[in-house]
Amino acid sequence: MKSDKSHHSDLSAYIADDIRNAIVSGELDVDQRLPSETELAEHFEVSRPTVREALKRLAAQSLIRTQRGATGGAFVRKLRFEDAYDTQVTTAALLLSMNAVSFDVACEARFALERACAPLSSTRRTADHLATMRAEIHRQSQPGLSDEAFCASDVAFHRALVDGAGNPVLSFQLAGAVEGMQPLMNMITFTARSRARIVELHTVLADAVEDHDGHLADAQLAVLEEYTRSLAVDVMEQRAKAVLQKSE
Amino acid sequence: MKSDKSHHSDLSAYIADDIRNAIVSGELDVDQRLPSETELAEHFEVSRPTVREALKRLAAQSLIRTQRGATGGAFVRKLRFEDAYDTQVTTAALLLSMNAVSFDVACEARFALERACAPLSSTRRTADHLATMRAEIHRQSQPGLSDEAFCASDVAFHRALVDGAGNPVLSFQLAGAVEGMQPLMNMITFTARSRARIVELHTVLADAVEDHDGHLADAQLAVLEEYTRSLAVDVMEQRAKAVLQKSE
DNA sequence: CCTTCTTAAATGTCAGACATATAAAAGTTA
DNA sequence: TAACTTTTATATGTCTGACATTTAAGAAGG
Numbered sequence: 001m002k003s004d005k006s007h008h009s010d011l012s013a014y015i016a017d018d019i020r021n022a023i024v025s026g027e028l029d030v031d032q033r034l035p036s037e038t039e040l041a042e043h044f045e046v047s048r049p050t051v052r053e054a055l056k057r058l059a060a061q062s063l064i065r066t067q068r069g070a071t072g073g074a075f076v077r078k079l080r081f082e083d084a085y086d087t088q089v090t091t092a093a094l095l096l097s098m099n100a101v102s103f104d105v106a107c108e109a110r111f112a113l114e115r116a117c118a119p120l121s122s123t124r125r126t127a128d129h130l131a132t133m134r135a136e137i138h139r140q141s142q143p144g145l146s147d148e149a150f151c152a153s154d155v156a157f158h159r160a161l162v163d164g165a166g167n168p169v170l171s172f173q174l175a176g177a178v179e180g181m182q183p184l185m186n187m188i189t190f191t192a193r194s195r196a197r198i199v200e201l202h203t204v205l206a207d208a209v210e211d212h213d214g215h216l217a218d219a220q221l222a223v224l225e226e227y228t229r230s231l232a233v234d235v236m237e238q239r240a241k242a243v244l245q246k247s248e
Numbered sequence: 249m250k251s252d253k254s255h256h257s258d259l260s261a262y263i264a265d266d267i268r269n270a271i272v273s274g275e276l277d278v279d280q281r282l283p284s285e286t287e288l289a290e291h292f293e294v295s296r297p298t299v300r301e302a303l304k305r306l307a308a309q310s311l312i313r314t315q316r317g318a319t320g321g322a323f324v325r326k327l328r329f330e331d332a333y334d335t336q337v338t339t340a341a342l343l344l345s346m347n348a349v350s351f352d353v354a355c356e357a358r359f360a361l362e363r364a365c366a367p368l369s370s371t372r373r374t375a376d377h378l379a380t381m382r383a384e385i386h387r388q389s390q391p392g393l394s395d396e397a398f399c400a401s402d403v404a405f406h407r408a409l410v411d412g413a414g415n416p417v418l419s420f421q422l423a424g425a426v427e428g429m430q431p432l433m434n435m436i437t438f439t440a441r442s443r444a445r446i447v448e449l450h451t452v453l454a455d456a457v458e459d460h461d462g463h464l465a466d467a468q469l470a471v472l473e474e475y476t477r478s479l480a481v482d483v484m485e486q487r488a489k490a491v492l493q494k495s496e
Numbered sequence: 497c498c499t500t501c502t503t504a505a506a507t508g509t510c511a512g513a514c515a516t517a518t519a520a521a522a523g524t525t526a
Numbered sequence: 527t528a529a530c531t532t533t534t535a536t537a538t539g540t541c542t543g544a545c546a547t548t549t550a551a552g553a554a555g556g
Contacts, residue, residue, distance in 0.1 A: 009508075009547085009548090010508080011508080011509080012304060012508090012509095013307075016308070020338075023342075024338060024341065024342060026345070030346055036536085036537065036538085037537080037538070038537090046509080046510085047509065047510045047511070048510090048511090049297050049300075049509075049510075049511095050508085050509065050510080052297075052301060052538090052539090053300060053301055053304040053508095054304075056260060056301040056302075056304045056305050056308075057304050057305065057307065057308035058308070059261075059305065060264070060304075060305035060306070060308040060309055061308055061309070061335070061339075063342075066537095066538065066539095067517090067518085067537085067538080068257075068516070068517045068518065068537065068538045068539070069516090069517045069518030069519060069536080069537060069538080070517085070518050070519045070520065070534090070535065070536050070537065071518075071519055071520085071536080071537080072517080072518070072519090072536080072537045072538060073536095073537065073538080074538090078346050078347075079339070079342045079343055079346050079347075080347065081343060081347065084339050084343055087309070087339070088339075090268075090272060091309075091327070091332050091335070091336075092417075092420075093272065094271075094272060094311075094327045095327055095329060095332055095417070095420065096417070097274070098278055098326050098327050099326075099327075099328065099329065099416070101416070101417060105415055105416070105417060106417055108368070108415055108417075108418075109415050109417035109418045109421065110417075112364040112365065112368065112413075112415075112418060113361060113364050113418070113421060115364060116360040116361050116363060116364040117360065120356070120360065165360075167353055167356055167357050167360075168347070168349070168353070169340075169343075169344070169349060169353060169354055169356075169357035169358075169425070170356075170357045170360060170361070172343065173357065173361060173421055173424060173425055176421060177417070177421055257516090257517090257539075258539080259539080259540080260539090260540095284505085284506065284507085285506080285507070286506085294540080294541085295540065295541045295542070296541090296542095297540075297541075297542095298539085298540065298541085300507090300508090301539095314506095314507065314508095315506085315507080315548090315549085316506065316507045316508070316547070316548045316549065317505080317506060317507080317547090317548045317549025317550060318503095318504065318505050318506065318548085318549050318550040318551070319505085319506080319549070319550055319551085320505080320506045320507060320548075320549070320550090321505095321506065321507080322507090
């Protein structure tokens with residue numbers, strides 16, 4: 001950790017960068033304690049509030065955790081997949097909404113990535129993953145389900161499929177693609193008929209995964225993608241029609 | 249934005265969550281100005297430093313930007329794909345190193361995801377993407393290249409392939425998988441022979457993409473994955489041997 | 497009308513203080 | 527001696543009030 005800064009405006013950002021680099025480069029190990037806030041303040045020649053702002057930046061990225069008390073301080077945090085999950089989903093959702101990503105583009109990305117998992121999941125899925133998929137299918141066929149609950153169940157189903165690949169890196173990456181897309185999916189209104197169709201597709205998909213048939217699973221996801229996109233098109237058309245009628 | 253907090257220890261985290269929810273839910277629009285720090289302090293009934301710590305947390309996630317001066321303040325920031333890129337890569341790299349993810353697992357995830365892009369890229373790649381791929385192949389065949397530079401060029405090549413799919417969501421997701429894996433890839437020492445082999449594989453891959461042959465591109469990536477893994481195995485074996493010799 | 501000066505509002509930074517949590521050391525008692 | 531209690535030191539969490547700096551808009555002057 002060097003201290004240069006000189007004429008930087010936003011010292012806390014500079015200090016955060018400096019410490020972050022030390023963590024990423026491995027200069028600071030997991031669970032290692034950082035110097036106390038007072039010591040950091042002296043080292044960087046800034047005040048304690050400024051150091052604290054820098055530490056909060058790092059905490060926001062789950063790079064450190066803090067403990068109060070006598071042996072307390074800031075410690076390099078072991079970044080777990082679960083920790084990165086939430087941020088990943090939030091970021092993906094914001095990216096989609098703020099950049100006006102079309103349903104088609106998001107859908108394409110999501111299914112392309114998911115299809116990458118299908119063959120692996122067909123090989124490795126445990127009974128547990130399969131049971132989750134079946135349970136979610138069952139929930140999706142319940143009549144009184146709200147559109148949002150249906151969507152949530154859909155996400156749970158696909159997540160089980162992805163997790164079935166048994167590769168935490170894949171699961172992490174897919175979190176953003178699948179869960180982050182949920183807000184977009186929530187725009188769709190699922191009629192009884194479309195729900196029945198989706199349950200049907202999901203069932204074939206689950207069957208394929210159960211039979212270790214990666215090719216069928218992949219093909220089924222392609223069908224599901226096409227159907228999902230057609231549903232979105234329907235919704236858009238209906239909305240356009242509603243706007244037209246209103247203006248008459 | 250409600251104020252409850254009650255007995256929360258870590259007010260800045262609570263406040264950051266509160267504002268973050270307002271942004272994610274769309275309650276606050278892009279480029280909308282947040283209340284001034286003083287006003288936020290009054291609203292949440294905390295001091296200004298505490299508010300500032302909360303704002304720095306949000307800034308660390310690129311959710312807000314701040315401007316100084318008379319009309320300054322904190323503004324909801326439009327999260328761009330480029331902004332999320334760096335964080336994505338850093339997070340992925342840290343996840344791999346801190347969770348002792350094996351080369352095989354990371355490699356499998358990376359190539360599975362990349363293969364998801366191959367068919368799309370074969371259809372849509374522009375001349376630009378192709379030119380980048382060719383240029384990187386050329387660089388990789390230069391003799392005096394360091395292992396790190398070779399790796400960097402490899403990343404650039406694959407990134408061009410992914411970008412060829414023309415789907416920013418895919419490109420964003422793959423950034424983590426491909427670039428985040430670079431530290432792991434840097435462990436490999438590339439001999440002249442293995443470099444020649446990789447250049448060869450890359451060339452066939454580029455040819456396939458040029459010919460809009462998605463199937464061949466996909467197959468070629470599978471070959472490349474297998475070869476990459478075999479290289480890693482070689483490195484591990486040599487290291488194990490070195491350790492044995494040392495202990496004799 | 498244009499330029500320059502002033503002013504006000506906001507963030508950026510600082511210093512010093514107190515509150516609180518926590519583990520280890522010191523003290524106390526059975 | 528052993529177990530429990532109290533004290534103490536150290537760290538983060540928070541507050542107050544102040545000053546520095548940046549910046550846009552209004553005021554003053556040519």
